[in-house]
Structures are given as structure tokens and as C-alpha cells.
Amino acid sequence: MDCRLRRGATTFGSVKTPAELTETFRANGLKVTPQRQLLFGLMHGNTVHPTAEALYAEASERMPGISLRTVYQTLTDLASMGELRLIDVGSGATRFDPNTDDHHHVVCSSCGEVRDVYVAGSDRLKVDGLDGFTVEQASILFSGTCTACAAEVDKVSRASARGEERKPTNPKERMS
Amino acid sequence: MDCRLRRGATTFGSVKTPAELTETFRANGLKVTPQRQLLFGLMHGNTVHPTAEALYAEASERMPGISLRTVYQTLTDLASMGELRLIDVGSGATRFDPNTDDHHHVVCSSCGEVRDVYVAGSDRLKVDGLDGFTVEQASILFSGTCTACAAEVDKVSRASARGEERKPTNPKERMS
């Protein structure tokens, strides 16, 4: 199937609904607690690739007192059941992704935004140096500048050309 | 040029020698200390993608008393001058790579070994979902099993078939 077809789809691909996750948890002998249900809901259709801390912040609004420990616990459970992917974009904290399709990511080196990208032909890459390695998986991380940040940079450089003050930079960044 | 030509080459590509790095440091107004020279040497031609701790261990043998802080400092300096690449294979600690060629990596999910791979055609990938993003860089991380670990697994499974004990697993692993 052409990956492009996925864009604009009204469903969330193979992503399970909170109700389905409830089923899955019970089927695996795990209890379904209010905390877990809340997190099922927060992750469903979530495309921002949040960190545990970010989810904890959201969860805390709806359920004051929920612990960060429980957020980590539940996310780990979901991941070990294959309902969630752990993403590392090199920004320090692990990001969680309910999209379990075969896809990759772009990260904005300015604001840290992470988006899904679908890559065609990644399995046909000519790779030299494997030297016996049995490759089971490939993950591609693109990095660059999102449209919003590009606009911002543009605005700033124009302002700078007018001799105005420079705006402060945004987040922390590492790995060339 | 065909990447394959790089294999078995007698030089280290664009990698600078310790002497050249000394030049570069002085040219940038940085002092050349014994600690830095030691690290220049330890990194030159180093293909294992060591962590800071690993380098610290090596460095400590030749220069007892050198501090981990200095190792980090020097590696960071080298990286910010573009003489070193920071690699994140998701194993927790950043790995340092004197190979500044355009290349990618394979990591063995069993023993953690990291090897260079040269990928042809990565710039011709069909990527969907970029949605305005300006991509400046793509890094591909392959993961799988190295030949040594594959042999080990094979040996173990054969032993297991004979009813013997199973060997313990190796390192820590995360991210599917």
C-alpha cells in the first residue's frame, strides 16, 4: 500500500481504543485501574509523541494525585504488550508513541516537535559494512526545522536586519 | 565514489591525526594539554564508538588521575569543532565517533557492539509526512545481531536442546 493513503485517514490505523486496551489488559491478567484508563485515553490518537513527564502533567489535571511512577509503569506495560512504541529522538527523555505502524520520525531541532513520517523503500537501501550482522530493524530519524520555526527564524532575521534585539533560543539540543 | 572502496583503506578517511588536532586546537585558541593529547590518541582510528566512561577507563590506565570531567570536556570540544560525532544508539550513554564521514550505524541488540555502515541512496528515500519540514539530516540506526552473538545464540540453543542450563543475558536493552 502507498503510505500516502494514510494521510487524512479518519481512523488511527492499528491503534487500539481505550476500550480495546481494557480488553487486552484483562486478557493479559492485568487489572484495569482508573489511572490506566486515563492514560489509555490520553494516548489514544495522540500524535505529539509525549514524554512521560508531559503525560504526567496532562494526567494530573484530570486526576490530581496520580503519580509519575504510575505513568511510567503503565507506559512500560503498554510498550511490553506492543501497544506503544518507545521513541528516542536524542532529547533526553523517552517519547511514547501509540502509532505502532511501521514509520519513522522527524524532529525539529529548534522546538523539539516530533512528527511521523512514512518512508518508502527503506528496505531496499544498499548497506555496506554489515559484515555478517543480521539486521532486524531500521529506524530513521530525520532532523531539521519545522514550518513554524522556519517562519520564526525568518521573522527574527528580518528583525535583526532592522537592528532589533534577538529572541532567545528555545530548547536544549545535542547530537549534531 | 562507491562506499565499498572505504573498506580496508589504510587511512582513516577525513579523520585528523593527533598532530593535526593539536594544530586545530591551537588554531582555535585552545590549549593543548597532556590530557587532550592522550584523548586525541585514544580516539584516532578508534572504531568501537566508545562511551565517555569507556574512554575514561582507557585514559586512566595511561594517565592515572585524569578526571572523567576532563574526558567529557575534551570530547565535547572535539564535537563542537566537528572533529567528532556524537552517536546515540539508545543504550543510555552517548557514544563518540572520530569517523566524520557520512555514515550510519548498526547496533547489536545482544552485546551492544556498534559498527559503521555506509548507506547508498538514503537521500533518495520517498518520505511522506514531512509537511513543510526542512530536513537537514537523516540518521539511520540498524539493529540486529552481530555474528559473534548469533554464534553464541546458536551454541546456547544447541546446548538447550541437550537439556543444559541457559547462559545469562548480556547487557541492558530498551526501545523495541
Added chain:
DNA sequence: TTCTCAATCTGCAATCCATGCGAATTAGCA
């Protein structure tokens, strides 16, 4: 060569992210 001082080194504290642990609580079932 000696002087001088900014750059560097080192040890330790602090930070961030994540996990271990154990007492209190609770979901799910009899």
C-alpha cells in the same frame, strides 16, 4: 628563562531521567 594570567583540570554537587522498593490501597473474583 621567567613571569603572568586566562584557560584548563579536577572533585564534588546538582540535575535529569528512569527504576527499585515496600507499605498502603484496590480491582476482580469467590
Added chain:
DNA sequence: TGCTAATTCGCATGGATTGCAGATTGAGAA
């Protein structure tokens, strides 16, 4: 309704990296 294993939660712990400041030193000046 009551039982009990699973879960929650707060706190301690651990790994990786950076901040800080006093002691040390490379390298240009005299």
C-alpha cells in the same frame, strides 16, 4: 461482602551528564 494478588505511590537509588570553584598549568610576553 470478603479475600488476595496486583497496583499505586512516595521515596530512595542509580546512571549519565553538567555546573561550579579552587588549584594548576600552557603558552605568549618580557
